[in-house]
Amino acid sequence: MIIAERKPVDEIKGFIEGKKKVLVVGCRGCVTVCNAGGTKEVGILASLLRLDAQKDGRDLTVDEHTLERQCDPEYIDELVELVEKKYDAILSMACSVGPQFLARRYPKEKIYPSLNTCFIGGALAHGIWAEHCQACGNCIIHNFGGMCPISRCSKSLLNGPCGGSAGGVCEISKEVECIWHLIATKVMEENRLDEFAPIQPIKDWSSSRDGGPRKIVREELVK
Amino acid sequence: MSEEFEPRIIAFCCQYCAYSAADMAGSMRLQYPCNVEIVLIPCTGRFDVILALKAFESGADGVYVAGCLEGNCHFLDGNIRAKKRVAYLRKELESIGVEPDRLAMYNLSASQGPRFAEIVKEFSDIVTGLGPSPMRKKLAA
Numbered sequence: 304m305i306i307a308e309r310k311p312v313d314e315i316k317g318f319i320e321g322k323k324k325v326l327v328v329g330c331r332g333c334v335t336v337c338n339a340g341g342t343k344e345v346g347i348l349a350s351l352l353r354l355d356a357q358k359d360g361r362d363l364t365v366d367e368h369t370l371e372r373q374c375d376p377e378y379i380d381e382l383v384e385l386v387e388k389k390y391d392a393i394l395s396m397a398c399s400v401g402p403q404f405l406a407r408r409y410p411k412e413k414i415y416p417s418l419n420t421c422f423i424g425g426a427l428a429h430g431i432w433a434e435h436c437q438a439c440g441n442c443i444i445h446n447f448g449g450m451c452p453i454s455r456c457s458k459s460l461l462n463g464p465c466g467g468s469a470g471g472v473c474e475i476s477k478e479v480e481c482i483w484h485l486i487a488t489k490v491m492e493e494n495r496l497d498e499f500a501p502i503q504p505i506k507d508w509s510s511s512r513d514g515g516p517r518k519i520v521r522e523e524l525v526k
Numbered sequence: 527m528s529e530e531f532e533p534r535i536i537a538f539c540c541q542y543c544a545y546s547a548a549d550m551a552g553s554m555r556l557q558y559p560c561n562v563e564i565v566l567i568p569c570t571g572r573f574d575v576i577l578a579l580k581a582f583e584s585g586a587d588g589v590y591v592a593g594c595l596e597g598n599c600h601f602l603d604g605n606i607r608a609k610k611r612v613a614y615l616r617k618e619l620e621s622i623g624v625e626p627d628r629l630a631m632y633n634l635s636a637s638q639g640p641r642f643a644e645i646v647k648e649f650s651d652i653v654t655g656l657g658p659s660p661m662r663k664k665l666a667a
């Protein structure tokens with residue numbers, strides 16, 4: 304899923320400075336699962352903003368609404384009636400696709416991203432998420448014991464570790480595991496080191512971001 | 527002004543420990559400040575930050591969560607989870623300029639009626655020292 308994190312309250316307060324009526328919009332997709340922008344987090348942010356205004360004696364209305372998803376036009380459409388209530392600012396708590404879809408559908412509204420979209424990853428444990436994919440557009444993890452060296456090696460190396468790998472830890476930080484250490488350990492344990500001999504050719508990055516913004520068109524699905 | 531100020535305090539108390547301790551304090555006829563409103567929760571693991579936020583929005587001057595002693599939670603780690611949530615919300619309160627000490631976590635066992643009374647007094651004193659909640663002052667104005 305897409306892993307995101309709420310922006311600091313201060314930054315969000317800056318978005319709504321001088322505004323009187325604000326709508327916070329959550330998303331029931333990835334950001335609900337990673338506890339960043341679901342109904343609960345919408346409630347917390349809205350409450351913090353209300354308390355902040357109450358504290359300063361400012362007049363501020365903060366309404367809350369959570370959509371099924373913010374990356375599909377049909378759900379964005381559901382906001383029509385609320386948007387007609389004329390908000391001074393709409394804070395999207397989806398990944399950054401959401402505020403872009405909102406801004407396109409409601410061009411007159413002031414839409415702000417309340418989350419920072421961080422990476423594609425998974426939960427290692429409740430409350431801990433780690434990057435696992437960089438959407439290179441041509442998955443090759445089967446060549447690496449089922450691990451992605453593109454997103455999980457700090458240098459995206461495809462032919463073995465760099466000289467900085469020490470004790471299973473990456474040279475950039477003691478907090479970062481060296482994925483090449485894990486790949487090599489796994490392959491050696493499985494006695495498959497010979498499969499590893501061929502040099503990985505230079506990767507064609509045109510399917511990744513290097514080829515420009517990407518789009519998929521599935522003719523059989525398009526109406 | 528602060529002489530007259532009686533803080534409004536909401537206490538989220540776990541039924542197995544803090545709430546029973548409150549009961550005991552009552553049957554022991556112990557004196558403690560009457561400005562605390564106790565909310566019974568099945569375990570402090572049920573405590574959610576939104577509950578405290580709503581209490582503050584409604585004009586509470588202070589909120590505390592009281593659960594079993596660490597290691598003695600009826601549901602193993604409800605009180606540890608609550609402690610982390612309290613720590614998290616204290617930071618969020620600070621980020622909007624509210625004194626984090628308006629929110630606290632306490633641990634006690636069911637047999638500690640006197641400690642319950644002490645906690646109410648202790649927290650009530652802290653909040654009295656902080657003065658009325660900045661959120662409440664403006665509500666009333």
Ligand code: SF4
Nearest residue numbers: 436437439442443451
């Ligand atoms: S190889 Fe590419 S598609 Fe596969 S996990 Fe890594 S970045 Fe993602």
Ligand code: SF4
Nearest residue numbers: 456464465468473481
């Ligand atoms: S130490 Fe390991 S993870 Fe870090 S850059 Fe080198 S090979 Fe990649």
